[in-house]
Amino acid sequence: MTTESVITSPYRKTGTATGPRTGGTSTYSSLLQQVKDAGLLKRRxxxxxxxxxxxxxxxxxxxxxxxxxxxxxxxxxxxxxxxxxxxxxxxxxxxxxxxxxxxxxxxxxxxxxxxxxxxxxxxxxxxxxxxxxxxxxxxxx
Known part of the structure; x- marks a missing residue:
């Protein structure tokens, strides 16, 4: 495999090993919003x-x-x-x-x-x- 091989993960949209990282922040932001909407971060x-x-x-x-x-x-x-x-x-x-x-x-x-x-x-x-x-x-x- 070369350094240009395709990488897939839940935190990275399909890209190359040397390409820019995308998708991780937006994935986390949507997950955080779901957690907040469910009330899981409220003080107990x-x-x-x-x-x-x-x-x-x-x-x-x-x-x-x-x-x-x-x-x-x-x-x-x-x-x-x-x-x-x-x-x-x-x-x-x-x-x-x-x-x-x-x-x-x-x-x-x-x-x-x-x-x-x-x-x-x-x-x-x-x-x-x-x-x-x-x-x-x-x-x-």
Whole structure:
């Protein structure tokens, strides 16, 4: 095959390997409009508040069980559960960074910073820098 071979993909209209890329933006724009029309990008504050409440209750329960077990190998099971719960708190911080939890940018920043830094133990500013660079160059290994 030569460099002039025909390429077909959902993101590129038929063209050559060296030809200009067309169709990707218009395909994405129409898909984005369909997603918006379906209401899939609306904030779901009730979901986030109920998730936060459930995580707080589950985390408190884990710490109670952890203390009741004393020095036992069964504490490792509780540690695994806490790892899952802290990961869920990190997801909440991520959603706040994407401005999905509150209407206010200020409150989303505060929630993301507080959850990421003080609950999960992850530097929020480090993560925002890394994540912003990722969004600037997505789908690249």
């Amino acid at each position: 504050r009730g979901f986030y508040w109920s998730m936060f409440a459930a995580l707080v209750v589950a985390t408190a329960a884990c710490w109670v069980v952890f203390a009741q077990l004393g020095d036992s190998w069964f504490q490792l099971i509780v540690a695994g559960a806490l790892g899952v719960l802290f990961t869920q708190f990190a997801f909440l911080s991520h959603e706040a960074a994407h401005r999905q939890v509150f209407d206010s940018r200020k409150w989303n920043d505060r929630a993301g910073r507080w959850l990421g830094t003080f609950v999960v133990g992850l530097s929020y500013s480090w993560w925002m820098n890394k994540h912003t660079r990722h969004h600037g160059n997505p789908n690249t290994v």
